[in-house]
Structure formats: C-alpha cells, structure tokens
Amino acid sequence: MTLVAGLSMGGRPAFVGDLLTSWRMPTSVTLPTRPEYAVHTNANGFFASGLAQKLVIVRPYLMIAWAGSVEVARNLVIYLDEKLPKDREQFPGNENVLLSALNSLPSSVEVVALLIYKDTIQPLCVHAKGFEVDKRRIYLLGTGGEAFFNYILSAADAMPMPDNDEGFAARAVMVNFVGNAIMAQYSSKYGLSDSWGGGFEVAYAADDGFKKVENILVRCWSLNPDGGLGNIGTSFLVHYQGDALHLTTFGEHERTTIVQSWLDRPFIIPPEKTIAAEWSIDLFFRVTDGVRFCAVQKEFPWSRQRSEFHFRQGRLAGWEMDKSRVDQIIERIGKTDPTTDRFSLSTL
16 A cells, blocks of 8 residues: 655645555565565555655755656656756746656656745645645545545644644654554554555655655554563664665664665765654554554654664664653553543643
C-alpha cells in the first residue's frame, strides 16, 4: 500500500510519505524493520520490491510528492533537476519547463508539485486529489488515502485550529499519524498492508524553502500483564546524510538501511557524529486488552530527556536514552480511558 498525503490547517503545509515500492512479481527483499530476507506481500496482492523517497525536494522552492510508477516519477525528478534554475529568484520565465513536464505525465503516476512562487505556496496536482474539510486542506495520493482521511476525521477535535504561520501543528499531526500507522502494523502482525515499507518521511515548508523533518526516533513497547516492559516491534531512528535517508534500527537487530535520493548530490559522512532526536514517537501495546497508545513529543535543544545516537564512519556505535519520560507516559496511560480519551494535547 502506498500513501502520500498533505495537510494544511491555516498555516504552511506538511506532507508525509511512505518508502515502499511494489510490483506484481514476488521478489525477496530486506526491509528496514524486518530482519528476514523474504518475499513480502501487501494487501493488494502486490509484492515489496524496494524502497524509494516519495517526497523529493528538487529545489528549495520545489518539492515533488508522488505515488505510482517509480520509473515515471524518477524521470520527472531527473528532468526537472536538469532544467530548472537553482535559485528561486531565477525561476520566473521558466514556468513552462515545470508545467509542460507535469502536463505530459501519464495516469500511472500521481503527483503534487509544491511550488514556492512569488511568496506563496502553489500546489499543482496531477491525477491527485485535493480538497478542503472543515478549513483543513488535504491532499491524497496512492491507495492508502482512506486510512489517512479517516485518521484526520477522528482526530479533528484535538487539532489546534488555526495553525500558526509555520505550520507546526500540521507537522505534528503528520508525525503522529506515522506513529499510529506503524503501531497498527506491529500490533496486527498483518504484514505490509499498512507497514510503510518499514519507514517514512515528513516534509514541510520553511522560511528558506522545503525541508525534511530530521532525526525522528520511534520506540516500540509492549505493556506486559506482569507489569513489565517489552518490545512490540523494531525501534529505529530516521535521519539524513545529505539527501539520502538513513533508517537505523537498534536493539536486537542493529543495522542502517540507506534510501538514496534520485538527485546525485555528493555528501561526506563525518568520521564521528552524534545525533539528538528532534521528534520522539513512543508506541505502546497493552497485551491484556490489545489497546494501542501513541505518544509524540517534539524535542527541544534544552530538553534533558532527549535521546542521543553516536555514529562512527556512518555506523551506529552507541546510544543514550532517559527512561523517565517512558515511565511518565506509562503512568498517564494507566489513567486513560481509551474508549473516550482518543486524542489529547498536554505536557508531561
């Protein structure tokens, strides 16, 4: 299942995209959060074939969100990278380069091209759906759009409206949706119907152009009947080296999966690097009743509970975490009625 979605709630938009590519022929692949090299089937009867970034920042002023044909999307991105000027100030006069490329796309691909043009963000939709619900602008691409739409409807009452100009709430909603989608995969054990290929990315518009949300930590816990804390799935960190997405799993299975960008931009991996989580997603599965909980926290530089990951030559060398926040979340879960308290915004 493919899902790329966008959301604006009165501020700048945020987009979320899965990484999984699939086709009709069974092929053995290794996915980031699965230790086995195997054939993975999704809900549509297709098979996992690999991973790709579906949110591509071609220029600081242009982002391509896509679903569908990998070949068509790749050719579009490479063409635009070759033809478009580097700076936004030089784009006027080159509008037809972008528009003609979008107009020639076949129905095998869905695209939303987000263009920062004359101080406004223009969404250009090709074979994609864009609509407004309760003053929230929503864009859906791929077969997983229904899951995202239902999530937005169920969480609507807890969403702060209107968003601030920077679109922070839209970003937070996207990160929260990702956590819930991954939790559904781990707790149901279904496979790849909602697995996002084991990873995801979130992008947004900033003052100086489009950016990816970096350093997202996902931790997966089970709340056991004896009161102990276990694991429901693979925990991982999403981070970037240049344009390449790195998904580093830790714990029982430690490895880094690299999802390269189609844009051939060189970068240097430093000999040593420490990454502090900027967003933390803690997923909890209560074994006694099967109830799922997802807690999302934006980390700030002054936070004493931020997790840190240490890398040497691009490989994970160690990490440091503060368990006190997890204990606070578990305490909050014990006071929560999941039948009535679906969403809440609060500080710990």
